[in-house]
Amino acid sequence: MTTAGGIARYDRSVLYKYLNPNLVSIISKGKDTLSLSLVDGITGAVIHTQQHSGETIDIDSICIIQNDNWVVYSMYVTSPVSEQRIVVIDLFQESKDVSGAPKTSFKTANVTASTNSFIYPEKILSLASTDTKFGITVKSIIALTESGSLVEIPKYLLNSRRVDGRKMTTNDQMDDFGMLPYEPVIHHNTFKILNHKNKLHISKNNNKILLSPTDLESTSVVCFVNEFNEFCTVVQPSSSYDLLKSEFDKPKLILTIVALLAAYIITKPFVDSKKLNSKWVD
Known part of the structure:
Protein backbone atom coordinates (compact mmCIF):
# COMPACT_ATOMS: atom_id res chain seq x y z
CA MET A 1 0.00 0.00 0.00
CA THR A 2 0.92 3.65 -0.22
CA THR A 3 1.05 6.46 2.32
CA ALA A 4 -0.92 8.74 -0.05
CA GLY A 5 -4.66 8.32 0.29
CA GLY A 6 -5.46 10.45 -2.72
CA ILE A 7 -4.25 12.32 -5.78
CA ALA A 8 -4.10 16.12 -5.56
CA ARG A 9 -5.60 17.61 -8.72
CA TYR A 10 -4.88 20.90 -10.48
CA ASP A 11 -8.02 22.56 -9.03
CA ARG A 12 -6.97 21.64 -5.45
CA SER A 13 -9.58 18.91 -5.21
CA VAL A 14 -8.55 15.40 -4.21
CA LEU A 15 -9.21 12.17 -6.05
CA TYR A 16 -9.45 9.70 -3.18
CA LYS A 17 -8.06 6.22 -3.71
CA TYR A 18 -10.07 3.13 -2.88
CA LEU A 19 -7.68 1.24 -0.61
CA ASN A 20 -8.99 -2.16 0.40
CA PRO A 21 -6.52 -4.80 1.65
CA ASN A 22 -9.29 -7.40 1.38
CA LEU A 23 -9.83 -6.92 -2.36
CA VAL A 24 -9.82 -10.19 -4.32
CA SER A 25 -9.51 -10.59 -8.10
CA ILE A 26 -11.45 -13.47 -9.67
CA ILE A 27 -11.14 -14.59 -13.31
CA SER A 28 -14.09 -16.45 -14.81
CA LYS A 29 -14.47 -17.75 -18.35
CA GLY A 30 -17.74 -18.25 -20.16
CA LYS A 31 -18.43 -19.55 -23.63
CA ASP A 32 -17.55 -16.31 -25.41
CA THR A 33 -16.63 -14.03 -22.51
CA LEU A 34 -13.77 -13.59 -20.08
CA SER A 35 -14.58 -11.65 -16.92
CA LEU A 36 -12.49 -10.17 -14.13
CA SER A 37 -14.42 -9.48 -10.93
CA LEU A 38 -13.05 -7.43 -8.05
CA VAL A 39 -14.69 -8.67 -4.87
CA ASP A 40 -14.54 -7.50 -1.27
CA GLY A 41 -13.17 -10.53 0.55
CA ILE A 42 -15.11 -9.69 3.73
CA THR A 43 -18.59 -8.82 2.46
CA GLY A 44 -18.51 -10.63 -0.87
CA ALA A 45 -19.68 -7.44 -2.59
CA VAL A 46 -18.64 -7.09 -6.23
CA ILE A 47 -16.71 -3.83 -6.52
CA HIS A 48 -16.14 -3.90 -10.27
CA THR A 49 -16.47 -6.29 -13.20
CA GLN A 50 -14.44 -6.12 -16.39
CA GLN A 51 -15.53 -8.17 -19.40
CA HIS A 52 -13.79 -9.17 -22.63
CA SER A 53 -15.93 -10.59 -25.41
CA GLY A 54 -15.63 -11.16 -29.14
CA GLU A 55 -12.02 -12.33 -28.91
CA THR A 56 -10.11 -15.48 -28.05
CA ILE A 57 -7.84 -15.21 -25.01
CA ASP A 58 -5.23 -17.70 -23.84
CA ILE A 59 -6.42 -18.09 -20.25
CA ASP A 60 -3.09 -19.64 -19.19
CA SER A 61 -1.33 -16.41 -20.17
CA ILE A 62 -3.25 -14.24 -17.68
CA CYS A 63 -1.17 -12.61 -14.93
CA ILE A 64 -2.70 -10.35 -12.25
CA ILE A 65 -1.15 -8.05 -9.66
CA GLN A 66 -2.77 -5.75 -7.10
CA ASN A 67 -1.16 -2.84 -5.28
CA ASP A 68 -2.28 0.46 -3.85
CA ASN A 69 -5.65 1.31 -5.47
CA TRP A 70 -5.05 -0.46 -8.77
CA VAL A 71 -5.18 -3.83 -10.47
CA VAL A 72 -3.04 -4.64 -13.51
CA TYR A 73 -3.42 -7.81 -15.53
CA SER A 74 -1.90 -9.05 -18.76
CA MET A 75 -3.32 -11.53 -21.27
CA TYR A 76 -2.42 -12.86 -24.68
CA VAL A 77 -5.16 -12.45 -27.30
CA THR A 78 -4.99 -14.99 -30.14
CA SER A 79 -7.88 -13.77 -32.29
CA PRO A 80 -9.11 -11.81 -34.13
CA VAL A 81 -5.59 -10.31 -33.84
CA SER A 82 -2.65 -11.79 -31.94
CA GLU A 83 -1.42 -9.27 -29.37
CA GLN A 84 -0.13 -9.02 -25.83
CA ARG A 85 -2.44 -6.79 -23.86
CA ILE A 86 -2.07 -5.07 -20.49
CA VAL A 87 -5.20 -3.81 -18.74
CA VAL A 88 -5.16 -1.41 -15.80
CA ILE A 89 -8.00 -0.66 -13.40
CA ASP A 90 -7.65 2.31 -11.02
CA LEU A 91 -10.18 2.46 -8.18
CA PHE A 92 -11.40 5.66 -6.52
CA GLN A 93 -14.05 6.53 -3.94
CA GLU A 94 -16.08 9.54 -2.85
CA SER A 95 -14.73 11.92 -0.22
CA LYS A 96 -17.55 11.11 2.21
CA ASP A 97 -16.31 7.51 2.35
CA VAL A 98 -12.89 8.60 3.66
CA SER A 99 -14.13 10.95 6.37
CA GLY A 100 -13.32 10.50 10.05
CA ALA A 101 -16.48 8.52 10.71
CA PRO A 102 -16.13 4.96 12.09
CA LYS A 103 -15.32 2.40 9.39
CA THR A 104 -16.88 -0.99 8.97
CA SER A 105 -16.08 -3.81 6.58
CA PHE A 106 -19.79 -4.48 6.13
CA LYS A 107 -20.53 -1.17 4.42
CA THR A 108 -19.44 -0.97 0.78
CA ALA A 109 -18.02 2.36 -0.38
CA ASN A 110 -19.16 4.04 -3.58
CA VAL A 111 -16.34 2.99 -5.87
CA THR A 112 -15.55 4.42 -9.29
CA ALA A 113 -13.36 2.38 -11.62
CA SER A 114 -11.20 3.96 -14.31
CA THR A 115 -9.87 1.46 -16.82
CA ASN A 116 -7.78 1.36 -19.97
CA SER A 117 -5.79 -1.16 -21.99
CA PHE A 118 -2.39 -1.13 -23.65
CA ILE A 119 -0.51 -3.32 -26.10
CA TYR A 120 2.97 -4.61 -25.31
CA PRO A 121 5.30 -5.82 -28.10
CA GLU A 122 6.36 -9.03 -26.31
CA LYS A 123 4.49 -11.87 -24.69
CA ILE A 124 4.43 -11.50 -20.90
CA LEU A 125 4.87 -14.57 -18.70
CA SER A 126 4.74 -13.03 -15.22
CA LEU A 127 4.07 -9.72 -13.44
CA ALA A 128 5.10 -8.20 -10.12
CA SER A 129 5.06 -4.78 -8.49
CA THR A 130 7.79 -2.90 -6.65
CA ASP A 131 7.32 -1.99 -3.00
CA THR A 132 9.23 0.30 -0.67
CA LYS A 133 9.62 0.67 3.09
CA PHE A 134 7.19 3.55 3.55
CA GLY A 135 5.23 3.42 0.28
CA ILE A 136 6.25 6.95 -0.75
CA THR A 137 8.10 6.08 -3.96
CA VAL A 138 6.02 5.65 -7.10
CA LYS A 139 5.47 2.07 -8.22
CA SER A 140 6.85 0.16 -11.19
CA ILE A 141 5.57 -3.02 -12.79
CA ILE A 142 8.16 -5.77 -13.34
CA ALA A 143 7.35 -7.98 -16.31
CA LEU A 144 9.03 -11.21 -17.38
CA THR A 145 8.87 -11.59 -21.15
CA GLU A 146 9.05 -14.68 -23.34
CA SER A 147 12.41 -13.56 -24.74
CA GLY A 148 14.01 -13.83 -21.27
CA SER A 149 13.96 -10.17 -20.28
CA LEU A 150 13.00 -8.67 -16.94
CA VAL A 151 11.45 -5.32 -17.84
CA GLU A 152 10.55 -2.38 -15.61
CA ILE A 153 7.37 -0.57 -16.70
CA PRO A 154 6.69 2.61 -14.67
CA LYS A 155 3.15 2.62 -13.29
CA TYR A 156 2.52 6.14 -14.58
CA LEU A 157 2.72 4.71 -18.12
CA LEU A 158 -0.08 2.32 -17.17
CA ASN A 159 -2.37 5.12 -16.03
CA SER A 160 -6.02 4.60 -16.93
CA ARG A 161 -6.56 8.37 -16.80
CA ARG A 162 -4.10 9.23 -19.57
CA VAL A 163 -5.60 11.93 -21.79
CA ASP A 164 -7.31 10.45 -24.85
CA GLY A 165 -9.06 12.08 -27.79
CA ARG A 166 -7.89 15.65 -27.21
CA LYS A 167 -4.78 17.74 -26.77
CA MET A 168 -3.22 17.81 -23.32
CA THR A 169 -3.47 21.05 -21.35
CA THR A 170 -1.39 22.50 -18.52
CA ASN A 171 -4.13 21.43 -16.10
CA ASP A 172 -3.84 17.86 -17.36
CA GLN A 173 -0.11 17.86 -16.66
CA MET A 174 -0.78 19.03 -13.09
CA ASP A 175 -3.57 16.49 -12.60
CA ASP A 176 -1.36 13.50 -11.78
CA PHE A 177 2.31 12.53 -11.62
CA GLY A 178 3.74 11.77 -15.06
CA MET A 179 0.45 12.38 -16.86
CA LEU A 180 0.82 11.66 -20.59
CA PRO A 181 -1.37 11.52 -23.69
CA TYR A 182 -2.84 8.08 -24.24
CA GLU A 183 -0.92 5.82 -26.60
CA PRO A 184 -2.17 2.26 -27.06
CA VAL A 185 1.32 0.76 -27.39
CA ILE A 186 3.85 0.59 -24.55
CA HIS A 187 7.06 0.81 -26.55
CA HIS A 188 9.96 -1.53 -25.88
CA ASN A 189 12.54 0.47 -23.91
CA THR A 190 15.92 -1.26 -23.80
CA PHE A 191 17.04 1.02 -20.95
CA LYS A 192 14.34 -0.56 -18.76
CA ILE A 193 15.56 -4.15 -19.26
CA LEU A 194 16.96 -5.03 -15.84
CA ASN A 195 19.09 -7.96 -17.01
CA HIS A 196 20.50 -5.96 -19.95
CA LYS A 197 21.99 -8.33 -22.56
CA ASN A 198 22.05 -11.31 -20.21
CA LYS A 199 19.06 -13.36 -21.28
CA LEU A 200 17.25 -15.31 -18.58
CA HIS A 201 16.48 -18.97 -19.21
CA ILE A 202 12.75 -19.52 -18.81
CA SER A 203 11.34 -22.52 -16.99
CA LYS A 204 8.04 -24.08 -18.00
CA ASN A 205 6.21 -23.43 -14.74
CA ASN A 206 8.63 -22.34 -12.04
CA ASN A 207 9.52 -18.71 -12.77
CA LYS A 208 9.37 -16.47 -9.70
CA ILE A 209 9.84 -12.71 -9.46
CA LEU A 210 10.68 -11.77 -5.87
CA LEU A 211 10.65 -8.19 -4.62
CA SER A 212 11.68 -6.68 -1.31
CA PRO A 213 11.96 -3.12 0.05
CA THR A 214 15.25 -1.82 1.41
CA ASP A 215 16.13 0.69 4.12
CA LEU A 216 16.41 3.27 1.34
CA GLU A 217 12.93 4.47 0.42
CA SER A 218 13.96 5.02 -3.20
CA THR A 219 15.17 1.46 -3.76
CA SER A 220 13.61 -1.98 -4.15
CA VAL A 221 15.39 -5.29 -4.67
CA VAL A 222 14.19 -7.44 -7.57
CA CYS A 223 15.17 -11.09 -7.96
CA PHE A 224 14.28 -13.65 -10.60
CA VAL A 225 14.66 -17.28 -9.58
CA ASN A 226 14.11 -20.64 -11.25
CA GLU A 227 16.12 -23.83 -11.70
CA PHE A 228 18.33 -22.11 -14.31
CA ASN A 229 18.78 -18.59 -12.91
CA GLU A 230 19.39 -16.63 -9.75
CA PHE A 231 19.39 -13.01 -10.83
CA CYS A 232 19.05 -9.99 -8.53
CA THR A 233 19.25 -6.25 -9.06
CA VAL A 234 17.81 -3.03 -7.67
CA VAL A 235 15.26 -0.63 -9.14
CA GLN A 236 14.68 3.02 -8.28
CA PRO A 237 11.35 4.09 -9.85
CA SER A 238 11.73 7.69 -8.59
CA SER A 239 15.51 7.78 -9.06
CA SER A 240 17.94 7.84 -6.12
CA TYR A 241 16.52 10.90 -4.38
CA ASP A 242 17.70 9.78 -0.93
CA LEU A 243 21.33 9.14 -1.93
CA LEU A 244 24.15 11.68 -2.34
CA LYS A 245 25.66 11.64 -5.80
CA SER A 246 29.27 10.49 -6.21
CA GLU A 247 30.32 13.97 -7.36
CA PHE A 248 28.89 15.60 -4.23
Missing part, protein backbone atom coordinates in the same frame (compact mmCIF):
# COMPACT_ATOMS: atom_id res chain seq x y z
CA ASP A 249 31.61 17.77 -2.60
CA LYS A 250 31.72 16.28 0.89
CA PRO A 251 34.99 18.01 1.99
CA LYS A 252 33.52 21.42 1.19
CA LEU A 253 30.38 20.58 3.19
CA ILE A 254 32.46 19.46 6.18
CA LEU A 255 34.63 22.62 6.01
CA THR A 256 31.51 24.78 5.89
CA ILE A 257 30.05 23.07 8.97
CA VAL A 258 33.35 23.39 10.85
CA ALA A 259 33.61 27.09 9.91
CA LEU A 260 30.07 27.79 11.09
CA LEU A 261 30.70 25.92 14.35
CA ALA A 262 33.93 27.88 14.94
CA ALA A 263 32.15 31.17 14.22
CA TYR A 264 29.44 30.23 16.71
CA ILE A 265 31.97 29.35 19.44
CA ILE A 266 33.97 32.57 18.88
CA THR A 267 31.02 34.97 18.71
CA LYS A 268 28.93 33.46 21.53
CA PRO A 269 30.93 35.14 24.40
CA PHE A 270 30.66 38.53 22.67
CA VAL A 271 26.90 38.14 22.24
CA ASP A 272 26.46 37.09 25.88
CA SER A 273 28.58 40.05 27.04
CA LYS A 274 26.56 42.46 24.92
CA LYS A 275 23.29 41.14 26.37
CA LEU A 276 24.64 41.51 29.92
CA ASN A 277 25.84 45.08 29.29
CA SER A 278 22.48 46.05 27.82
CA LYS A 279 20.75 44.85 31.01
CA TRP A 280 23.07 47.01 33.16
CA VAL A 281 22.35 50.04 30.99
CA ASP A 282 18.61 49.49 31.35
Whole structure:
Protein backbone atom coordinates (compact mmCIF):
# COMPACT_ATOMS: atom_id res chain seq x y z
CA MET A 1 0.00 0.00 0.00
CA THR A 2 0.92 3.65 -0.22
CA THR A 3 1.05 6.46 2.32
CA ALA A 4 -0.92 8.74 -0.05
CA GLY A 5 -4.66 8.32 0.29
CA GLY A 6 -5.46 10.45 -2.72
CA ILE A 7 -4.25 12.32 -5.78
CA ALA A 8 -4.10 16.12 -5.56
CA ARG A 9 -5.60 17.61 -8.72
CA TYR A 10 -4.88 20.90 -10.48
CA ASP A 11 -8.02 22.56 -9.03
CA ARG A 12 -6.97 21.64 -5.45
CA SER A 13 -9.58 18.91 -5.21
CA VAL A 14 -8.55 15.40 -4.21
CA LEU A 15 -9.21 12.17 -6.05
CA TYR A 16 -9.45 9.70 -3.18
CA LYS A 17 -8.06 6.22 -3.71
CA TYR A 18 -10.07 3.13 -2.88
CA LEU A 19 -7.68 1.24 -0.61
CA ASN A 20 -8.99 -2.16 0.40
CA PRO A 21 -6.52 -4.80 1.65
CA ASN A 22 -9.29 -7.40 1.38
CA LEU A 23 -9.83 -6.92 -2.36
CA VAL A 24 -9.82 -10.19 -4.32
CA SER A 25 -9.51 -10.59 -8.10
CA ILE A 26 -11.45 -13.47 -9.67
CA ILE A 27 -11.14 -14.59 -13.31
CA SER A 28 -14.09 -16.45 -14.81
CA LYS A 29 -14.47 -17.75 -18.35
CA GLY A 30 -17.74 -18.25 -20.16
CA LYS A 31 -18.43 -19.55 -23.63
CA ASP A 32 -17.55 -16.31 -25.41
CA THR A 33 -16.63 -14.03 -22.51
CA LEU A 34 -13.77 -13.59 -20.08
CA SER A 35 -14.58 -11.65 -16.92
CA LEU A 36 -12.49 -10.17 -14.13
CA SER A 37 -14.42 -9.48 -10.93
CA LEU A 38 -13.05 -7.43 -8.05
CA VAL A 39 -14.69 -8.67 -4.87
CA ASP A 40 -14.54 -7.50 -1.27
CA GLY A 41 -13.17 -10.53 0.55
CA ILE A 42 -15.11 -9.69 3.73
CA THR A 43 -18.59 -8.82 2.46
CA GLY A 44 -18.51 -10.63 -0.87
CA ALA A 45 -19.68 -7.44 -2.59
CA VAL A 46 -18.64 -7.09 -6.23
CA ILE A 47 -16.71 -3.83 -6.52
CA HIS A 48 -16.14 -3.90 -10.27
CA THR A 49 -16.47 -6.29 -13.20
CA GLN A 50 -14.44 -6.12 -16.39
CA GLN A 51 -15.53 -8.17 -19.40
CA HIS A 52 -13.79 -9.17 -22.63
CA SER A 53 -15.93 -10.59 -25.41
CA GLY A 54 -15.63 -11.16 -29.14
CA GLU A 55 -12.02 -12.33 -28.91
CA THR A 56 -10.11 -15.48 -28.05
CA ILE A 57 -7.84 -15.21 -25.01
CA ASP A 58 -5.23 -17.70 -23.84
CA ILE A 59 -6.42 -18.09 -20.25
CA ASP A 60 -3.09 -19.64 -19.19
CA SER A 61 -1.33 -16.41 -20.17
CA ILE A 62 -3.25 -14.24 -17.68
CA CYS A 63 -1.17 -12.61 -14.93
CA ILE A 64 -2.70 -10.35 -12.25
CA ILE A 65 -1.15 -8.05 -9.66
CA GLN A 66 -2.77 -5.75 -7.10
CA ASN A 67 -1.16 -2.84 -5.28
CA ASP A 68 -2.28 0.46 -3.85
CA ASN A 69 -5.65 1.31 -5.47
CA TRP A 70 -5.05 -0.46 -8.77
CA VAL A 71 -5.18 -3.83 -10.47
CA VAL A 72 -3.04 -4.64 -13.51
CA TYR A 73 -3.42 -7.81 -15.53
CA SER A 74 -1.90 -9.05 -18.76
CA MET A 75 -3.32 -11.53 -21.27
CA TYR A 76 -2.42 -12.86 -24.68
CA VAL A 77 -5.16 -12.45 -27.30
CA THR A 78 -4.99 -14.99 -30.14
CA SER A 79 -7.88 -13.77 -32.29
CA PRO A 80 -9.11 -11.81 -34.13
CA VAL A 81 -5.59 -10.31 -33.84
CA SER A 82 -2.65 -11.79 -31.94
CA GLU A 83 -1.42 -9.27 -29.37
CA GLN A 84 -0.13 -9.02 -25.83
CA ARG A 85 -2.44 -6.79 -23.86
CA ILE A 86 -2.07 -5.07 -20.49
CA VAL A 87 -5.20 -3.81 -18.74
CA VAL A 88 -5.16 -1.41 -15.80
CA ILE A 89 -8.00 -0.66 -13.40
CA ASP A 90 -7.65 2.31 -11.02
CA LEU A 91 -10.18 2.46 -8.18
CA PHE A 92 -11.40 5.66 -6.52
CA GLN A 93 -14.05 6.53 -3.94
CA GLU A 94 -16.08 9.54 -2.85
CA SER A 95 -14.73 11.92 -0.22
CA LYS A 96 -17.55 11.11 2.21
CA ASP A 97 -16.31 7.51 2.35
CA VAL A 98 -12.89 8.60 3.66
CA SER A 99 -14.13 10.95 6.37
CA GLY A 100 -13.32 10.50 10.05
CA ALA A 101 -16.48 8.52 10.71
CA PRO A 102 -16.13 4.96 12.09
CA LYS A 103 -15.32 2.40 9.39
CA THR A 104 -16.88 -0.99 8.97
CA SER A 105 -16.08 -3.81 6.58
CA PHE A 106 -19.79 -4.48 6.13
CA LYS A 107 -20.53 -1.17 4.42
CA THR A 108 -19.44 -0.97 0.78
CA ALA A 109 -18.02 2.36 -0.38
CA ASN A 110 -19.16 4.04 -3.58
CA VAL A 111 -16.34 2.99 -5.87
CA THR A 112 -15.55 4.42 -9.29
CA ALA A 113 -13.36 2.38 -11.62
CA SER A 114 -11.20 3.96 -14.31
CA THR A 115 -9.87 1.46 -16.82
CA ASN A 116 -7.78 1.36 -19.97
CA SER A 117 -5.79 -1.16 -21.99
CA PHE A 118 -2.39 -1.13 -23.65
CA ILE A 119 -0.51 -3.32 -26.10
CA TYR A 120 2.97 -4.61 -25.31
CA PRO A 121 5.30 -5.82 -28.10
CA GLU A 122 6.36 -9.03 -26.31
CA LYS A 123 4.49 -11.87 -24.69
CA ILE A 124 4.43 -11.50 -20.90
CA LEU A 125 4.87 -14.57 -18.70
CA SER A 126 4.74 -13.03 -15.22
CA LEU A 127 4.07 -9.72 -13.44
CA ALA A 128 5.10 -8.20 -10.12
CA SER A 129 5.06 -4.78 -8.49
CA THR A 130 7.79 -2.90 -6.65
CA ASP A 131 7.32 -1.99 -3.00
CA THR A 132 9.23 0.30 -0.67
CA LYS A 133 9.62 0.67 3.09
CA PHE A 134 7.19 3.55 3.55
CA GLY A 135 5.23 3.42 0.28
CA ILE A 136 6.25 6.95 -0.75
CA THR A 137 8.10 6.08 -3.96
CA VAL A 138 6.02 5.65 -7.10
CA LYS A 139 5.47 2.07 -8.22
CA SER A 140 6.85 0.16 -11.19
CA ILE A 141 5.57 -3.02 -12.79
CA ILE A 142 8.16 -5.77 -13.34
CA ALA A 143 7.35 -7.98 -16.31
CA LEU A 144 9.03 -11.21 -17.38
CA THR A 145 8.87 -11.59 -21.15
CA GLU A 146 9.05 -14.68 -23.34
CA SER A 147 12.41 -13.56 -24.74
CA GLY A 148 14.01 -13.83 -21.27
CA SER A 149 13.96 -10.17 -20.28
CA LEU A 150 13.00 -8.67 -16.94
CA VAL A 151 11.45 -5.32 -17.84
CA GLU A 152 10.55 -2.38 -15.61
CA ILE A 153 7.37 -0.57 -16.70
CA PRO A 154 6.69 2.61 -14.67
CA LYS A 155 3.15 2.62 -13.29
CA TYR A 156 2.52 6.14 -14.58
CA LEU A 157 2.72 4.71 -18.12
CA LEU A 158 -0.08 2.32 -17.17
CA ASN A 159 -2.37 5.12 -16.03
CA SER A 160 -6.02 4.60 -16.93
CA ARG A 161 -6.56 8.37 -16.80
CA ARG A 162 -4.10 9.23 -19.57
CA VAL A 163 -5.60 11.93 -21.79
CA ASP A 164 -7.31 10.45 -24.85
CA GLY A 165 -9.06 12.08 -27.79
CA ARG A 166 -7.89 15.65 -27.21
CA LYS A 167 -4.78 17.74 -26.77
CA MET A 168 -3.22 17.81 -23.32
CA THR A 169 -3.47 21.05 -21.35
CA THR A 170 -1.39 22.50 -18.52
CA ASN A 171 -4.13 21.43 -16.10
CA ASP A 172 -3.84 17.86 -17.36
CA GLN A 173 -0.11 17.86 -16.66
CA MET A 174 -0.78 19.03 -13.09
CA ASP A 175 -3.57 16.49 -12.60
CA ASP A 176 -1.36 13.50 -11.78
CA PHE A 177 2.31 12.53 -11.62
CA GLY A 178 3.74 11.77 -15.06
CA MET A 179 0.45 12.38 -16.86
CA LEU A 180 0.82 11.66 -20.59
CA PRO A 181 -1.37 11.52 -23.69
CA TYR A 182 -2.84 8.08 -24.24
CA GLU A 183 -0.92 5.82 -26.60
CA PRO A 184 -2.17 2.26 -27.06
CA VAL A 185 1.32 0.76 -27.39
CA ILE A 186 3.85 0.59 -24.55
CA HIS A 187 7.06 0.81 -26.55
CA HIS A 188 9.96 -1.53 -25.88
CA ASN A 189 12.54 0.47 -23.91
CA THR A 190 15.92 -1.26 -23.80
CA PHE A 191 17.04 1.02 -20.95
CA LYS A 192 14.34 -0.56 -18.76
CA ILE A 193 15.56 -4.15 -19.26
CA LEU A 194 16.96 -5.03 -15.84
CA ASN A 195 19.09 -7.96 -17.01
CA HIS A 196 20.50 -5.96 -19.95
CA LYS A 197 21.99 -8.33 -22.56
CA ASN A 198 22.05 -11.31 -20.21
CA LYS A 199 19.06 -13.36 -21.28
CA LEU A 200 17.25 -15.31 -18.58
CA HIS A 201 16.48 -18.97 -19.21
CA ILE A 202 12.75 -19.52 -18.81
CA SER A 203 11.34 -22.52 -16.99
CA LYS A 204 8.04 -24.08 -18.00
CA ASN A 205 6.21 -23.43 -14.74
CA ASN A 206 8.63 -22.34 -12.04
CA ASN A 207 9.52 -18.71 -12.77
CA LYS A 208 9.37 -16.47 -9.70
CA ILE A 209 9.84 -12.71 -9.46
CA LEU A 210 10.68 -11.77 -5.87
CA LEU A 211 10.65 -8.19 -4.62
CA SER A 212 11.68 -6.68 -1.31
CA PRO A 213 11.96 -3.12 0.05
CA THR A 214 15.25 -1.82 1.41
CA ASP A 215 16.13 0.69 4.12
CA LEU A 216 16.41 3.27 1.34
CA GLU A 217 12.93 4.47 0.42
CA SER A 218 13.96 5.02 -3.20
CA THR A 219 15.17 1.46 -3.76
CA SER A 220 13.61 -1.98 -4.15
CA VAL A 221 15.39 -5.29 -4.67
CA VAL A 222 14.19 -7.44 -7.57
CA CYS A 223 15.17 -11.09 -7.96
CA PHE A 224 14.28 -13.65 -10.60
CA VAL A 225 14.66 -17.28 -9.58
CA ASN A 226 14.11 -20.64 -11.25
CA GLU A 227 16.12 -23.83 -11.70
CA PHE A 228 18.33 -22.11 -14.31
CA ASN A 229 18.78 -18.59 -12.91
CA GLU A 230 19.39 -16.63 -9.75
CA PHE A 231 19.39 -13.01 -10.83
CA CYS A 232 19.05 -9.99 -8.53
CA THR A 233 19.25 -6.25 -9.06
CA VAL A 234 17.81 -3.03 -7.67
CA VAL A 235 15.26 -0.63 -9.14
CA GLN A 236 14.68 3.02 -8.28
CA PRO A 237 11.35 4.09 -9.85
CA SER A 238 11.73 7.69 -8.59
CA SER A 239 15.51 7.78 -9.06
CA SER A 240 17.94 7.84 -6.12
CA TYR A 241 16.52 10.90 -4.38
CA ASP A 242 17.70 9.78 -0.93
CA LEU A 243 21.33 9.14 -1.93
CA LEU A 244 24.15 11.68 -2.34
CA LYS A 245 25.66 11.64 -5.80
CA SER A 246 29.27 10.49 -6.21
CA GLU A 247 30.32 13.97 -7.36
CA PHE A 248 28.89 15.60 -4.23
CA ASP A 249 31.61 17.77 -2.60
CA LYS A 250 31.72 16.28 0.89
CA PRO A 251 34.99 18.01 1.99
CA LYS A 252 33.52 21.42 1.19
CA LEU A 253 30.38 20.58 3.19
CA ILE A 254 32.46 19.46 6.18
CA LEU A 255 34.63 22.62 6.01
CA THR A 256 31.51 24.78 5.89
CA ILE A 257 30.05 23.07 8.97
CA VAL A 258 33.35 23.39 10.85
CA ALA A 259 33.61 27.09 9.91
CA LEU A 260 30.07 27.79 11.09
CA LEU A 261 30.70 25.92 14.35
CA ALA A 262 33.93 27.88 14.94
CA ALA A 263 32.15 31.17 14.22
CA TYR A 264 29.44 30.23 16.71
CA ILE A 265 31.97 29.35 19.44
CA ILE A 266 33.97 32.57 18.88
CA THR A 267 31.02 34.97 18.71
CA LYS A 268 28.93 33.46 21.53
CA PRO A 269 30.93 35.14 24.40
CA PHE A 270 30.66 38.53 22.67
CA VAL A 271 26.90 38.14 22.24
CA ASP A 272 26.46 37.09 25.88
CA SER A 273 28.58 40.05 27.04
CA LYS A 274 26.56 42.46 24.92
CA LYS A 275 23.29 41.14 26.37
CA LEU A 276 24.64 41.51 29.92
CA ASN A 277 25.84 45.08 29.29
CA SER A 278 22.48 46.05 27.82
CA LYS A 279 20.75 44.85 31.01
CA TRP A 280 23.07 47.01 33.16
CA VAL A 281 22.35 50.04 30.99
CA ASP A 282 18.61 49.49 31.35
